[in-house]
Amino acid sequence: xxxxxxxxxxxxxxxxxxxxxxxxxxxxxxxxxxxxxxxxxxxxxxxxxxxxxxxxxxxxxxxxxxxxxxxxxxxxxxxxxxxxxxxxxxxxxxxxxxxxxxxxxxxxx
Numbered sequence: 001x002x003x004x005x006x007x008x009x010x011x012x013x014x015x016x017x018x019x020x021x022x023x024x025x026x027x028x029x030x031x032x033x034x035x036x037x038x039x040x041x042x043x044x045x046x047x048x049x050x051x052x053x054x055x056x057x058x059x060x061x062x063x064x065x066x067x068x069x070x071x072x073x074x075x076x077x078x079x080x081x082x083x084x085x086x087x088x089x090x091x092x093x094x095x096x097x098x099x100x101x102x103x104x105x106x107x108x109x
Contacts, residue, residue: 013043014050016051033049049079050080054077
């Protein structure tokens with residue numbers, strides 16, 4: 001993770017497991033952090049973060065008589081200590097929505 005984009009002084013490391021599912025026209029990606037002694041430990045320059053149970057759901061939808069993809073997501077992340085300063089949390093939360101907007105480039109019109 002590029003920590004400079006999030007105003008963090010140290011990069012974060014995450015060990016996650018994910019599962020994908022397709023049911024009819026709906027795609028689901030669910031993920032969460034895992035802890036296992038067999039997994040490598042983060043280096044000295046990294047902070048191990050935690051992805052709490054999170055999911056992305058992509059569904060076809062129609063808006064204004066046009067086919068679109070509706071994205072429903074819930075992402076919960078504990079960045080570990082030291083975390084973001086309180087004054088930056090709002091800034092980061094607003095930028096997260098840009099991730100959704102950029103998904104449009106992956107779907108055909």
